[in-house]
Every structure is written in structure tokens, then in C-alpha cells.
Amino acid sequence: MTLSAKMSLLGTETAFDVLSRAAALAAQGRDIINLGIGQPDFPTPAPIVEAGVQALKDGHHGYTAPNGIPELRDAVAEDIQNRRHVAVKPGQIMIMPGGKPTMSFAIEMFGEAGAEILYPNPGFPIYESMIRYSGATPVPIPLLEESGFSFDANHVLSLINEKTRLIILNSPANPTGGVIAKAELEKLVTGLERWPDVYVLSDEIYSRMVYDGEEHMSLLSFEKLRDRLIILDGWSKTYAMTGWRLGWGLWPEHLIPEITKLCVNYHSCVNASAQYAGIAALKMDQGPVDEMMSAFDERRKLIHERLNALDGIRCAYPKGAFYAFANITGTGRSSREIQEFLLEQEGIATISGTSFGVFGEGFVRFSYANSTDNISAAMDRLEKALPAFIQS
Numbered sequence: 001m002t003l004s005a006k007m008s009l010l011g012t013e014t015a016f017d018v019l020s021r022a023a024a025l026a027a028q029g030r031d032i033i034n035l036g037i038g039q040p041d042f043p044t045p046a047p048i049v050e051a052g053v054q055a056l057k058d059g060h061h062g063y064t065a066p067n068g069i070p071e072l073r074d075a076v077a078e079d080i081q082n083r084r085h086v087a088v089k090p091g092q093i094m095i096m097p098g099g100k101p102t103m104s105f106a107i108e109m110f111g112e113a114g115a116e117i118l119y120p121n122p123g124f125p126i127y128e129s130m131i132r133y134s135g136a137t138p139v140p141i142p143l144l145e146e147s148g149f150s151f152d153a154n155h156v157l158s159l160i161n162e163k164t165r166l167i168i169l170n171s172p173a174n175p176t177g178g179v180i181a182k183a184e185l186e187k188l189v190t191g192l193e194r195w196p197d198v199y200v201l202s203d204e205i206y207s208r209m210v211y212d213g214e215e216h217m218s219l220l221s222f223e224k225l226r227d228r229l230i231i232l233d234g235w236s237k238t239y240a241m242t243g244w245r246l247g248w249g250l251w252p253e254h255l256i257p258e259i260t261k262l263c264v265n266y267h268s269c270v271n272a273s274a275q276y277a278g279i280a281a282l283k284m285d286q287g288p289v290d291e292m293m294s295a296f297d298e299r300r301k302l303i304h305e306r307l308n309a310l311d312g313i314r315c316a317y318p319k320g321a322f323y324a325f326a327n328i329t330g331t332g333r334s335s336r337e338i339q340e341f342l343l344e345q346e347g348i349a350t351i352s353g354t355s356f357g358v359f360g361e362g363f364v365r366f367s368y369a370n371s372t373d374n375i376s377a378a379m380d381r382l383e384k385a386l387p388a389f390i391q392s
């Protein structure tokens with residue numbers, strides 16, 4: 001068997017491996033607390049489920065247009081107007097099977113040998129994986145603890161050259177829980193005027209998950225960027241719909257024929273009933289979303305306090321998403337050693353910072369999309385077991 005050479009360039013998302021290992025340990029009777037995978041532990045709100053079921057009963061069983069049903073694209077455009085305060089055309093919206101395909105397709109569209117793509121590191125692992133797969137060179141934008149896991153715009157601008165095709169940004173961020181500082185974004189957008197051929201992919205999948213009364217700052221707010229900006233968002237995190245596989249991308253009009261070609265070649269269209277459920281999600285009373293967010297907020301405060309009370313660990317205050325990215329350098333152990341110790345010895349699933357890139361060494365990601373009882377139990381276990389594992 002001879003596979004194409006580029007297959008060896010594809011990476012993976014460790015969160016899915018840890019999820020399988022945690023499930024296997026649980027099946028053997030181990031008491032596992034899952035702080036690994038990044039998905040809400042709530043069920044999808046009932047009106048959304050009912051709309052999906054109703055769509056099936058109403059006979060929506062066939063293909064839809066590759067860009068999605070018009071009612072859903074209208075609803076997304078309206079939602080963008082309401083939340084991001086910018087008028088966009090429904091024709092710029094591409095409904096996708098989850099948030100991920102927008103990133104993979106954008107990378108595929110711009111990436112090839114000789115091209116460079118900038119991406120956050122530590123960051124969502126699929127960015128680097130897909131950049132390598134496309135043949136392009138991944139150029140990391142370091143996100144450092146001391147800058148609140150934001151970036152230095154001048155540094156990002158210094159990484160751009162004639163080969164740069166695309167810059168990927170993600171705020172609020174996985175795995176750090178950081179939010180890009182507004183001043184740095186403004187500086188970056190101004191600096192990008194010198195580079196009119198460089199496109200930007202803004203991964204805003206956690207746009208509704210910001211805390212302390214802060215407002216999400218969408219890249220869409222910058223008018224001068226709009227004709228070269230791709231926005232990725234979706235239903236997975238906000239509406240607890242990770243398994244429905246429903247997301248959207250907003251594209252500049254001139255790229256719509258290109259992204260449509262990719263969609264037709266890869267998946268034809270998105271599951272029809274999920275699309276009807278997506279309309280219900282955007283149009284329903286948003287009370288269930290607010291309730292989930294206040295639960296996440298409570299858990300955020302709890303995990304932040306408990307992690308910082310542990311010997312050898314410190315944790316920046318997460319500003320968005322549902323992740324705490326704890327600095328474990330004080331334990332004298334590597335990120336991977338801590339991940340393995342926690343899973344195998346203590347039954348706590350977490351993700352090593354190195355799964356998110358080289359700049360993740362020294363950190364472990366704790367997803368707090370789990371109950372306060374489970375978070376407390378996990379922290380109790382850590383408090384007891386960690387001192388003996390610390391290497392001075």
C-alpha cells in the first residue's frame with residue numbers, strides 16, 4: 001500500500017484520544033472525571049431538539065443547497081446584525097457541518113508549498129495540522145501567559161512577508177481561555193493595511209462565551225478588513241450542539257464560488273434537520289444559553305481558585321470559553337507527565353498543553369465544562385495526590 005506523502009503531515013486532536021481512553025477506563029469500572037474534552041455537559045435546549053425532530057417528521061430528508069437552507073442563512077445574517085452590529089448578505093453565509101470545516105477549507109484554499117500561514121500557538125491543534133497538510137509552512141504566533149495569552153501585534157506584523165497568505169486568530173481562545181486585547185487587534189488591523197493580499201480567518205466559535213460583562217470583539221468590527229476576512233462560528237458550544245455538526249462561515253463575496261466548490265466536493269450539504277434545529281436555536285428565547293453561561297461562570301471561578309491553591313500550579317484568570325490553562329512548571333514535571341499521571345493514577349482527564357503546540361509546554365488544559373461537584377472532586381484528588389508527584 002502506498003499512501004500519499006501528505007497523509008503523514010496530518011496531525012490530530014488529542015482531546016479525542018483522551019476522551020476514548022477516559023471512556024475505556026470508565027468501562028473498566030474506574031471513576032473518571034472528564035475535564036478533557038471541550039464540550040458543554042448540558043443537553044441541547046428542548047426547543048432546538050423539538051425543531052430537529054419536527055423537521056424529520058415534516059419530511060426534510062433530502063439534500064439541501066450546499067450553502068444551506070435560505071431561512072437558516074437569513075437567521076444567521078440577522079444574528080450577526082444583532083450581535084456584531086454589522087449588516088452582511090445571507091449570500092455570504094456558508095452553513096457547514098460544524099465549525100471545523102470552515103478552518104480546514106480556508107487553510108486548504110490558501111495553503112500550498114511555498115506559502116506561509118500564521119496561527120496561534122498554543123492554539124486549536126487542527127490549525128497546525130491542516131497547514132502542514134496543505135503543504136504551507138506554519139508560522140506560530142506565540143500566545144504567552146505574561147500577556148494574558150493575547151499577542152503582541154508588532155511581533156505578528158514582523159512575521160508577515162511576501163509568502164504570507166493567511167493569518168488565523170482565535171478569541172476567546174482554546175486552550176488558554178484568553179481574549180485578544182482590543183488595542184493589539186487595532187494595531188494589527190492598521191498594520192495589515194501594508195499587506196493587502198493577506199487574508200484573515202477569525203475563529204469566533206466562543207464568541208458568546210465571554211465573562212464579567214465584557215463584550216466579544218469580532219474582527220468584523222473592522223470595516224477595512226471585511227473584504228479579506230473569514231469568520232468561523234457555529235452552534236456547537238453556545239447551544240450545546242457539538243454532536244449535531246452545525247456551524248457557519250462568513251466569507252467575502254468573491255470567495256463564495258471557491259468555498260462552494262470545496263463544500264460540493266467534500267460533503268454536498270449539511271444534514272437538513274440539523275439546519276432547521278439551527279434556526280430554532282437562533283430564534284428561541286436565549287434564556288437556556290444565559291443559564292449555561294452563568295453555570296460556566298460559577299465553575300470558572302471555582303476551578304481558578306482551586307488550581308491556584310495547589311502547590312506547583314498557578315493559573316491565569318480565564319476570560320472566555322470554558323478552559324483554564326494552568327502553568328504546571330512548579331511541579332518539575334512536563335505537561336505530558338502531568339496529563340498521564342492525572343488520567344492513569346487519579347482518574348482525571350485533562351489535556352497536555354503540548355497538544356496545542358510547542359508553546360503549550362509547561363501548561364495543562366482543564367475544561368470546566370463539568371459540574372461544580374465533579375470539579376471539586378477532581379481538585380480534592382489533585383490536592384491529595386500532587387505533592388507526592390512533584391519533583392524538586
Ligand code: PLP
Nearest residue numbers: 038098099100124174205234236
Ligand atoms: N475552533 C475552536 C477554537 C475550537 O475549540 C473548536 C472545538 O473545540 C472548533 C473550532 C470546532 O468546533 P466544531 O465542533 O463546531 O467543529
